Amino acid sequence: DAGITQSPRHKVTETGTPVTLRCHQTENHRYMYWYRQDPGHGLRLIHYSYGVKDTDKGEVSDGYSVSRSKTEDFLLTLESATSSQTSVYFCAIKSAEAGLTYNEQFFGPGTRLTVL
Amino acid sequence: AQKVTQAQTEISVVEKEDVTLDCVYETRDTTYYLFWYKQPPSGELVFLIRRNSFDEQNEISGRYSWNFQKSTSSFNFTITASQVVDSAVYFCALSEARGGSQGNLIFGKGTKLSVKP
Numbered sequence: 001d002a003g004i005t006q007s008p009r010h011k012v013t014e015t016g017t018p019v020t021l022r023c024h025q026t027e028n029h030r031y032m033y034w035y036r037q038d039p040g041h042g043l044r045l046i047h048y049s050y051g052v053k054d055t056d057k058g059e060v061s062d063g064y065s066v067s068r069s070k071t072e073d074f075l076l077t078l079e080s081a082t083s084s085q086t087s088v089y090f091c092a093i094k095s096a097e098a099g100l101t102y103n104e105q106f107f108g109p110g111t112r113l114t115v116l
Numbered sequence: 117a118q119k120v121t122q123a124q125t126e127i128s129v130v131e132k133e134d135v136t137l138d139c140v141y142e143t144r145d146t147t148y149y150l151f152w153y154k155q156p157p158s159g160e161l162v163f164l165i166r167r168n169s170f171d172e173q174n175e176i177s178g179r180y181s182w183n184f185q186k187s188t189s190s191f192n193f194t195i196t197a198s199q200v201v202d203s204a205v206y207f208c209a210l211s212e213a214r215g216g217s218q219g220n221l222i223f224g225k226g227t228k229l230s231v232k233p
Binding site: 033040041042043044045048058088090092094102103104105106107109110 | 161
C-alpha cells in the first residue's frame with residue numbers, strides 16, 4: 001500500500017464548471033503524476049510533479065492545470081470542464097529510495113469524472 | 117520515440133488454459149525498464165513486475181512468468197493454468213532507465229483477459 005488517496009472518488013458535473021481533483025500521499029514521495037484512462041487509449045499522462053511547485057506537462061495536458069504547494073498533495077484542475085474530459089483519473093507516485101529509483105509507479109484508486 | 121504495443125485487445129480463455137499476453141516495445145535507449153500492471157474489474161492498478169534491459173533472464177512467480185527478449189523487443193507475460201481471478205486488463209509499460217523526469221512511463225493500450233469457468 002503506497003498510501004495514496006484520491007478525492008472525490010466519483011463526480012458528476014456540468015460542462016463549463018471548474019473541477020478540482022485531489023491526490024494525497026502519506027510517504028513523502030517526490031514524484032507525483034496524473035493520468036487519464038479512456039477505452040482504447042490506455043493510460044495517458046496529463047501532468048506530473050517532481051517537487052513542491054515543480055510541475056511539467058504530459059502527453060494530454062490541454063485543458064488541465066496542476067498545483068503542488070505541499071509534498072503530500074497534488075491537485076488537478078479542469079478550469080472549464082468539457083464532455084471530452086469525462087474519464088477515469090488516476091494519481092500515481094514514483095517510489096525512490098536514497099536517490100535510487102527504478103521508475104515503477106504506484107497508483108491511487110482513481111476518480112471517475114462525468115461531465116454532462 | 118518510445119512506444120509500447122499490445123496487439124491483443126481482448127483474449128478469452130477457459131479456466132486452466134495457459135495464456136500469453138504480448139508486449140512489443142520501441143526505444144532508442146540501450147538501458148530501460150519494462151513493467152506489467154494488472155487492472156482487475158474493481159478498477160485499481162496493481163504493479164506486477166519490473167524488468168531491467170540488461171537482465172534478460174526470464175522470471176517466474178507462481179503461475180506468472182515473463183519472457184524478455186531484446187532481440188525481438190518483446191516482454192511477454194504468460195499465465196499458466198489460468199483462473200477466473202486472473203480476469204483483468206493487463207498493461208505493459210516502458211521507461212528510460214534515467215531517473216528524474218526522464219523516467220516517466222509509457223503505457224500500452226492494454227489487453228483485456230477474460231477467464232471463463
